[in-house]
Amino acid sequence: xxxxxxxxxxxxxxxxxxxxxxxxxxxxxxxxxxxxxxxxxxxxxxxxxxxxxxxxxxxxxxxxxxxxxxxxxxxxxxxxxxxxxxxxxxxxxxxxxxxxxxxxxxxxxxxxxxxxxxxxxxxxxxxxxxxxxxxxxxxxxxxxxxxxxxxxxxxxxxxxxxxxxxxxxxxxxxxxxxxxxxxxxxxxxxxxxxxxxxxxxxxxxxxxxxxxxxxxxxxxxxxxxxxxxxxxxxxxxxxxxxxxxxxxxxxxxxxxxxxxxxxxxxxxxxxxxxxxxxxxxxxxxxxxxxxxxxxxxxxxxxxxxxxxxxxxxxxxxxxxxxxxxxxxxxxxxxxxxxxxxxxxxxxxxxxxxxxxxxxxxxxxxxxxxxxxxxxxxxxxxxxxxxxxxxxxxxxxx
Ligand code: AMP
Ligand code: MG
Numbered sequence: 001x002x003x004x005x006x007x008x009x010x011x012x013x014x015x016x017x018x019x020x021x022x023x024x025x026x027x028x029x030x031x032x033x034x035x036x037x038x039x040x041x042x043x044x045x046x047x048x049x050x051x052x053x054x055x056x057x058x059x060x061x062x063x064x065x066x067x068x069x070x071x072x073x074x075x076x077x078x079x080x081x082x083x084x085x086x087x088x089x090x091x092x093x094x095x096x097x098x099x100x101x102x103x104x105x106x107x108x109x110x111x112x113x114x115x116x117x118x119x120x121x122x123x124x125x126x127x128x129x130x131x132x133x134x135x136x137x138x139x140x141x142x143x144x145x146x147x148x149x150x151x152x153x154x155x156x157x158x159x160x161x162x163x164x165x166x167x168x169x170x171x172x173x174x175x176x177x178x179x180x181x182x183x184x185x186x187x188x189x190x191x192x193x194x195x196x197x198x199x200x201x202x203x204x205x206x207x208x209x210x211x212x213x214x215x216x217x218x219x220x221x222x223x224x225x226x227x228x229x230x231x232x233x234x235x236x237x238x239x240x241x242x243x244x245x246x247x248x249x250x251x252x253x254x255x256x257x258x259x260x261x262x263x264x265x266x267x268x269x270x271x272x273x274x275x276x277x278x279x280x281x282x283x284x285x286x287x288x289x290x291x292x293x294x295x296x297x298x299x300x301x302x303x304x305x306x307x308x309x310x311x312x313x314x315x316x317x318x319x320x321x322x323x324x325x326x327x328x329x330x331x332x333x334x335x336x337x338x339x340x341x342x343x344x345x346x347x348x349x350x351x352x353x354x355x356x357x358x359x360x361x362x363x364x365x366x367x368x369x370x371x372x373x374x375x376x377x378x379x380x381x382x383x384x385x386x387x388x389x390x391x392x393x394x395x396x397x
Contacts, residue, residue, distance in 0.1 A: 022165045221251035
C-alpha cells in the first residue's frame with residue numbers, strides 16, 4: 001500500500017500528450033488550442049463606419065451647415081467616393097468609409113429633408129464614428145496563442161480569421177467498463193440481489209465535461225472472459241477506466257487478468273479512505289488503466305482526485321488552483337489513512353471557505369455525494385482534527 005502522495009507522483013509520471021486533432025469550429029469550445037491564431041487581415045479590415053448617418057469631410061464643416069446627399073453607402077457594398085466636400089454620403093454601420101470622407105455624423109445629430117442633411121452639432125471631429133483599419137490588430141499579428149482553452153471569445157476570433165477547422169489537443173480513445181454480476185443496466189428492473197450500474201454513467205458524465213465520448217462495456221465476473229475481452233480492448237483504447245473487481249473478494253479478477261495481459265501494475269491500494277483498492281497500471285502499448293474501486297463513493301473520489309488532474313495535464317488544461325477550507329466540526333479519524341471527507345461548502349462574510357462535514361454511511365453511500373460539494377483532504381499522522389483547522393479541498397461541483 002502506498003501513500004496518497006506516492007500515488008499522485010506515480011500517476012503524474014504517466015502524463016502524456018495525446019497529440020493534435022482537427023475539429024470543426026463549432027465543436028471547438030472547451031478544447032485546448034494547439035496552433036496560433038494570427039490575423040489574416042487587419043482588424044478591422046477597412047475603415048469601418050460605426051454609426052448610421054452621413055459621412056463628410058470636416059474641412060468643409062460649419063455649425064448648422066446642410067449637405068446635399070450624394071448617395072448611400074450600405075454595409076456590404078463596395079467603397080463609394082465623395083466627389084465634392086460640399087456634399088455628403090449617407091453611410092450605414094459596417095459600411096466601408098467612402099474615400100474623401102473623414103468623419104461620420106449620426107442620424108440623431110441631423111435633420112434630413114428633401115435630400116439634404118443639416119448638421120445639428122457645433123463641432124465635428126476628424127475620425128469620429130470611424131473604426132480605423134488595423135486599429136485593433138494588424139495583419140499577421142498574433143491574436144490567440146497556442147495552449148489557450150477555447151471560450152466563445154476565441155471561437156468568434158477563429159471565425160473572423162476564417163478558421164473552419166481548428167487544431168486542438170486530441171482526446172484519448174476511452175472506454176469505461178463496469179464489472180460485477182450484480183449489475184444491470186439503467187433501464188432494467190433489478191432483482192432483489194441486483195443493482196444498476198451507476199458508476200459507468202457517472203464516469204461518462206465526468207468525461208463529457210472534457211468532450212470525451214467514452215465507449216462503455218460491461219464484463220461479468222469470470223477470469224477468462226475478463227482477460228480475453230481486456231486483451232482486445234487494450235489494443236484499441238488509450239484510456240481504460242474499470243470499476244469494481246479490484247478488492248480482495250473471490251470474484252475480484254481484474255488484477256490477475258491485467259497481470260496476465262502484461263499490463264504493468266504501477267500501484268495497487270492507496271492508504272486512503274475511501275478508495276483504498278484503486279489499481280493503476282500501464283499496458284506495453286502505453287494504454288493507461290485506471291481500475292477504480294467498485295463502491296460508488298470510492299470510485300467517484302478516485303476519479304476526482306487522481307484521474308481528472310492527470311487528464312487535465314495530458315490535454316494541456318490548466319490545473320485548478322488548490323483551495324483550502326476551514327473545518328466546521330471536529331473529526332475523529334483513527335485509521336492511518338488519508339481521509340477524504342465529504343463536505344458541504346458555505347462562505348463567511350469575508351469569503352472564507354467553510355467546510356461542513358456531511359458524514360453519510362461510507363463508500364457505498366452515493367446519495368450522500370448529492371448533499372456535499374467537495375472532499376476535504378484530512379492528512380495522516382494524527383487522529384483528532386478540530387473545527388477551525390484548515391485543509392485542502394477538492395470541489396466536484
Ligand atoms: P467490487 O469492488 O467489485 O467488490 O464492488 C464493490 C461494491 O461496489 C459492490 O457493492 C458493488 O456492487 C458496487 N459496484 C461495483 N460496480 C458498480 C457500479 N458500476 N455501479 C454501482 N455500484 C457498483
Ligand atoms: Mg465486483
